Amino acid sequence: MTNTMNSPETEVAVSISVDGQAVSVPEGSTILDACTAAGIDTPTICYGPNLTPVNACRVCVVELEGSRTLVPSCSREVEPDMVVQTDSDRVKHSRKMVLEFLGSGVDLSQADDLNAWSEHYGADPNRYGPDAETMNEPVKIEDDLYIRDYDKCVLCYKCVSACGDDAQHTFAISMTGRGFGARIATEFDGVLPDSACVYCGNCVAVCPTNALQFKTEFDLRQAANWRPEDQSVTTTICSYCGVGCNLELHTQDERIVKVTSPDDHSVTWGNLCIKGRFGWQYVHGDSDGD
Helix, strand or coil, rough: CCCCCCCCCCCCEEEEECCCCEEEECCEEEEEHHHHHHCCCCCCCCCCCCCHHHHCCCCCEEECCCCCCCCCCCCCCCCCCCCCECHHHHHHHHHHHHHHHHHHHHHCCCCCHHHHHHHHHHCCCHHHCCCCCCCCCCCCCCCEEEEECHHHCCCHHHHHHHHCCCCCCCEEEEECCHHCEEEEEEEEHHCCCCCCCCCCCCHHHHCCCCCEHHHHHHHHCCCCCCCCCHCCCEEECCCCCCCCEEEHHHHHHHEEEECCCCCCCCCCCCCCCCCHHHHHHHHHCCCCCC
8 A cells, every 4th residue: 555644745736827928836826826837027016026916006916818807916816727918909908007106196206117117018107297285294103113105105004914914914004995995094094103013024024115214214205315326235143133034234335224025934934023123223323422
């Protein structure tokens, strides 16, 4: 008798067609996974490799043969013999419209990826005119760690996911309001120091538009001294405990300006605690009398 108790399960592959190219991916993969395997770059906003898809932005939609509507590639699982088009006129028009709507009501000046895709699809938010409604709110600065700029928020929900089930399980923030009153807020819209926020900064890490950003970065931008082209990134291990979280130290003028963590690291998956994300000032050794 053959003992199958400890034998590894056989991985089932699913074959589909993407832009005329045959692609095989493991069962349970998404259309977006298949596009990536085929070498096709697909725009995403609300998707994150370490987050559960929420289908909020619809910029990753593709045309699926037999489907009446365009489908979100980030969450639709592959099925045998699917025929997918990622660059049809219908897909390009839909993506262009999404990017134009966002750009007409939100400040995307610091959303480099979105701006690149807007240029790719020829999106022109200005065609909606100067009267297009925006949030038009001052930046919220409530501490020295990070800021909130609602004028840049596209309501992608990634910060809510990172604060909730996908990472921190703090549930300090959620979606509230409707229409132009919709926003990401703390309970009863209270200030961050009085909320359940533990300042892990995982919400900052996943924000695609810089609506959430390090206070150090914000201050440098305000002083017109934020220079990504002069920055270097060094990977190291967090020194605070024995978990082994990987840190990416972003430095400019020989000073740390912010800290991130790799999305594909098996310990952190892009997430950190308050010490790893914000507790690096001691490295500078500044003597200021404190």
